[in-house]
Amino acid sequence: MTSWVLIVDDEEMIRENLKAYLEDEGLGVAAFESATHALGWLRDDSATCRVCIMDMRLPDMDGNTAIRIFHQLYPEMEFLIHTGSSSYSLPEDLRAMGLDNDRIYHKPLGDMAPLAAAVRALAISREIQP
Amino acid sequence: MLTSTFSRRRSSPNRPLSRQAAGRGSLSGPRWGPFLLALPTGANADAGWLPTPAEFHDIVASLVNPAWMLIPITLLAVATLLWSWSQRRQAARRTRQLQRELNERRRVEMALRESEARLRDVTEAASDWIWEMDENLRFTYLSERFFALTGIAPHYVLGRARWELAATDSDADPQKWRRHRETLEKHLPFRDFVYQTRLSGSHGEGRYLKVSGKPIHDSQGRFMGYRGTGTDITEQIKAEVALYQSELRLRRIIDLVPHMIFAKDRHGHFLLANRATADAYGTTVEELVNRSHHIIHGVDEEVERMLADDLDVIESRTSKLIAEETFTDHAGHVRTLQTMKIPFVEPGLNETAVLGVAIDITEQKRAKEEVARMRLYLKNIIDSMPSVLIGVDPWGYITVLNQPAEQAGGVSWETAQGRFFGDVFPQLKGQFKQVRQAIRHGQPIKTPRMTLDVQGELHYADVMVYPLRADSASGAVIRIDDVTARVRIESMMVQTEKMLSVGGLAAGMAHEINNPLGAILQGSQNILRRIAPDLSQNRAVADALGLDLNQLNRYLQERGILRFLEGIREAGARAAKIVADMLSFSRRSEARFVPVDLQDLLETVLRLAASDYDLKKKYDFKRIAIRRDYDPTLRLVYCDKTEIEQVILNLLKNAAQAMAEEGTPAPAITLRTLREPDYVLIEVIDNGPGMDDKTLKRVFEPFFTTKEVGVGTGLGLSVSYFIVTEQHNGRLSVTSRPGQGTRFSIRLPSLRKALS
Known part of the structure; x- marks a missing residue:
């Protein structure tokens, strides 16, 4: 069973670059341009997804809503936020899920290594926990 | 004054009379008369009528010589002769005596006549008349002068008592008349009884008469009546009344004058004072006059000064104007007087006295002072205007x-x-x-x-x-x-506005720019990673394709492709930094403000700066001497720690960079803190090249930079300015002169002010 990293971002090159970097890090990555597509894949595939890197501005819904839906359906999923907005701040209910400012990554990421490290750390903690 | 005139008038007519009497007395007064008469008469008589001793001897000898017979005859003859001689002598003596008596009588008569005439002359010529009363106190005689002087015909008077002639006057003053009547009834002498008669003479109204009299007694001492003199003093009284009225009028005038009018002698006694003066001393004119200034006025110092002035005027006999003097009145109010003091000789007094007129100028002085004060006040006001x-x-x-x-x-x-x-x-x-x-x-x-x-x-x-x-x-x-300062502030505000609009613009476009920037940066990172020969995934793919990764890498290096890629990465990073800086020009409400230990903060920044050694930026922070001038009383400051760290780090870097570029010989930076009433002052002072005015004016402007292209974003100081002034409500200012270093002053609101 492979643990997947899910990337939701409408900007193709961002999506692809993140996917490439994380794959080079030896992680299984699934990338989608919208939350709807991601949800479809999650329902169809039996594979479990540990970590999700979520963009905030998506074509079908905003990132916060997507996180709430994903969290409801897959309570074990961990989220990292990757946003181009400088003024983004975490809503309270997301904080209640255990998200904090350390989970926020501002675009542009000049170096993806810290993000990759965070993903790895979350994925491992999820594997150990149960 | 009234009495003095009286006495003068009374005494003057007397004086010539007594002198006359004395003059005559020396020639034929009653004491010398008989003595003068006796002596010469006796001497002459003996020389004419008695024989000398020699003659008498001759007679006796002739009688003896002829014959003794003849003696009886002779004796007889002699006897006869002697008898007849003595008879003759007696007759002669009688005759002489008679003659002498006759002469004496004639002389006495003459003297009497003379005296009478003299008396009459005197009586007629004098201003007095003579009157007589009988024992019933009724007038029996009036000399002619009475009519001449009073114009009252004597028959109105004779046979009447004095009080019958003065009904009006006796009604006016019955006591005076009662006393007079008593005097007369007791037969006592009286002098200078003045009354007004109701009888009007040819002169018109009733006359004022002054009479003196003494009782007359006969040889047995029986009271016979009164005899005396009288004089008409109507004119005198009139003059005196007129004088009195004139004096009264003058009195009223000086009392009406609101200024103080007074006269004092050299001993400080008031000779004259008007009501204003008396009022000022809180007394009446009557009380004031003839009393000493010392007694009346309690303020010693003022009395001494006024008396000194008086004396000065009296001694020098010249007037003196005292332009301003203080005077404390009875109520204790201090008044300002302007006093004129004039020397004058009081009639009847030999001493010079001083006449003073004092004008109360308190109000004028106050008004003048008020005007002066107001003028000064207005001048003060216009002088206080910036x-x-x-x-x-x-x-x-x-x-x-x-x-x-x-x-x-x-x-x-x-x-x-x-x-x-x-x-x-x-x-x-x-x-x-x-x-x-x-x-x-x-x-x-x-x-x-x-x-x-x-x-x-x-x-x-x-x-x-x-x-x-x-x-x-x-x-x-x-x-x-x-308005230079205001213009500068306004330009600063324009600056801030500019920054805010930059911030707003940045916030709007950041999202759109950050995504492509992310693609560039992440893409270049992935490219560099995927051409690296040591990554296992790379090698696997290369082997499958039969590609030598090391060869490829050499090729990329030879052609400079790796450098181009690095260039793309750096350019992307710089663009990202500019966007990030621009984004900081926006008001963030949820800035993390906490009380921060200022010294700790500065030390942290110094450590950060020291580690910021950058070959490319060509400066070594370790070569710069750091001086710390911390206010020991200052510890906590309320701020967003990371932002203030950023501001100070930015200032330190700028200073270090400028000094390195200029090659300042002994570069030094002083960090100074100081507690001000409302602010905490943090200063970063360097001894670098400084700035000219032109640079100084634009130093906080966004995108203004003196650095080479590519070295700075041109936003560092404007971001600092924005953080201090907008985020922290503080101030950021700079002073500098070319060649004299630069001083940046950050003022953050004090803990108390920030929390209030």
Whole structure:
């Protein structure tokens, strides 16, 4: 069973670059341009997804809503936020899920290594926990 | 005065009389008379009638000599002769005696006649008359003078008592008459009884009479009546009444005068005082006069001074004007008097006295002082104005300058007065047109933001010309406000606005730019990673394709492709930094403000700066001497720690960079903190090249940089400015001169102020 990293971002090159970097890090990555597509894949595939890197501005819904839906359906999923907005701040209910400012990554990421490290750390903690 | 005139008048007619009497007495007075008569008479008589002893001897010898016979005859003859001689002698003596008596009588008669005539003359000539009363006190005799003097016919008087003639007067003063009557009834002498008779003579109204009298007694001592003299003193009384009235009138006049009028002798006794004077001393005129100044007035110091002035006037016999003196009145109010003191000789007194007129100038003085005070106050007001105020007349001649104007023109009001304002303030010469226009139209005229050259510095001034409103003074006031500071603040505000709009713009486009930037940066990172020969995934793919990764890498290096890729990465990073900086120009409400230990913060920043050694930026922070000048009483400051760290780090880096570029020989940075009443001051002072005015003015402007292209974003200082002024409500200022280093001053609101 492979643990997947899910990337939701409408900007193709961002999506692809993140996917490439994380794959080079030896992680299984699934990338989608919208939350709807991601949800479809999650329902169809039996594979479990540990970590999700979520963009905030998506074509079908905003990132916060997507996180709430994903969290409801897959309570074990961990989220990292990757946003181009400088003024983004975490809503309270997301904080209640255990998200904090350390989970926020501002675009542009000049170096993806810290993000990759965070993903790895979350994925491992999820594997150990149960 | 009344009595003194009386006595003078009374004594003067007496004096010549007594002198006359004394003169005559020396020739034929009653004491000398008999003695003079006796002596010469006796001597003459003996020489004529008695024989000398020699003759007598001859007679006896002749009788003896002829014969003794003849003796009896002779004896007889002799006897006869002797008898007849003695008879003759006796007869002669009698005759002589008779003659003497006759002479004596004649002489006495003559003397009597003479005396009578003299008495009559005196009586008729004198101003007095003689009167007589009988034992019933009724007039029996009046000398002729009575009619002459009073014009009252004697028959009105004779046979009447005195009180019958003076009904009105006795009604007026019955006591006087009762006493007089008693005197008369007791037969006592009296003197100078004055009364008014109801009888009117030919002169008209009733007369004032003054009488003296003494009782007459006969040889047996029986009272026979009164005899005395009388005189008509009507004119005298009239004169005295007139005098009295005139005095009364004068009295009333001086009492009406509101100024103090007084006369004092050299001992400080009041000889005269008017009501105003008495009022000032809190007493009456009667009480004041003849009392000593010392007794009346309790304020020793004032009395001494006034008496000294009096004496001065009396001694020098010259008037003295005391322009101002203080006087404490009875109520304790201190008044200011202007006093004129004049020496004068009081009639009847040999000593010089002093006449004083004192005018109460308290109110005038107060008014004058008030005017002076008001003038000073107004001057103070216009001097306190920070504006330059120049008052000019319609022709542009200076009438008034306030202190700032004096400073600006380098002239005093006195010297500038009357000069053309354009000559004193050459830069305002052009305003003359406005002055004329303002006066003509009665409307103020404003010239905003006029540029002035103040000692080589460019200043901005708002120049207002106000026409004077008062009717009496036409002219204008030129008001100059140096608005340089305001203009600077405004330009700062414009700056801030500019920053905010940059911030707003950045926030709007950041998202759109950050995504492509992310693609560039992440893409270049992935490219560099995927051509690296050591990554296992790379090698796997290369092997499958039969590609030598090392060869490829050499190729990329040879062709400079790796350097281009690095260039893309750096350019992307810089663009990302610019966007990030621009984004900081936005008001963030949820800044993390906490009390921060300022010394710890500064030390952290110094550590960060020391580790920031950058070959490319060509400076080594470790070579710079750091001086710490911390205020020991200052510890906590309320701020967003990371932002203030960023500001100070930025200042340190700028200083280090500037000193490195210029090659400052012994580079040093002083970090200074100081507690101010409302602010915490943090200063970063370097001894680097400094800045010229032009640079200084633009130093906080966004995108302004003196650094080489590519070295700075041009946003560092404007971000710092924004953080301090906008996020922290503080101030950021800079002072610098070329070659003299630079001083940045950050003022953050004190903990107390920030929390209040």
